[in-house]
Amino acid sequence: MEELSHFLEQLRTQRPVPWEQLPDFSLYMDQVLSYMDRQVIRFDEEDGLTAAMVNNYTKSGLVPRAAGKKYSREHLAYLTAICVLKHVMSTRDMDLLIRQELHEDRSVPDGYAAFCQSLDKALTLTAGEMDARTAPEELADAAIHFALISYAAGAASSRYVALLRQRQEEQEKKLPKKGRKDTEKE
Template sequence: MTIDTNDLLNSILDSLSRIDYIHPGEIPNIDLYMDQVTTFMETQLSSTKRYEQDKILTKTMINNYAKNHLLPAPVKKKYSKEHLLVLIFIYYFKNLLSIHDIELLLKPLTEKYFQTSEDFDLSAVYKEVCQLEKSRITSVQEDIKNLWEESSRTYQDAPKEDQEYLQLFAFICSLSFDVYIKKTIIEKLIDSFSDEKK
């Protein structure tokens, strides 16, 4: 692969080390109206947008989540800290899972830990997950580097002018295969969890 492509990958890998999450302490402890929720989410998650015009969460999305039971209904049109935590989970899951799968996955959390007076609440669940994910960044970076190196050794018999593109294609296919495998595992786990509950 060319220096430019290697530089791009290094830049992407470097950006992974800067991935952060919304810390529970950053979420307001007061209930918010819809406009305040969308503004908060837009501000906090703007770095995750691919394109400037992308929307993080719209009023319509949030209303649909509540209507479809992914999100507990607001109280007097106000959303609590727990609502925001559930919305953050939905935001990350929605690019990968169906609405039905997200509902199955989140329902036990919202039933047991949503607005509870116990010490172990939805904030504790959220914080633990975020710390686990943050601890995995280095190993993910290493896996991606290894895939990159393997891909850069492919298509040695292809025409020289096509090798760079074909190697990049192989790399993207490998990453996509990883996503496909992990998505399949997630769906099977949700299915087994759902079957257990039935």
């Protein structure tokens, strides 16, 4: 099927660019939105990133504030992760995971590289699974197969997030009241 062949090719080849290839100059919002269309696989026209989404992610603290009206490669890294993860988890969970991934000495470039490496593995694995499931008469079985993989992976992800949240809450309880308020503001 042509529709599946095109999508399968995207799974095999379309990847976010490495940190070093992200623009090292500032971009305006319209440039960011255009750039993000090339960073991630879009499912349909309504799936794209919008200025309102970027503003909401910034207001919620998920993305750092722009310098004036210009966005850096750090913003592109955050937005790449968010554009992928928004399909499978809440903003609250994304916030927790991004903060955990960038804790202590881990830099944004290192966190972005780890994210891209995991995404590459997931896309490659899915493309391999799809290779055997492209016949038109197998569409329903293939859809169920991938839905069940998604269910299992989602359950595992939810469990990891719950454990991270529990660990974070336990650490916050150990902080003096002043430290707890400082952590909540971050």
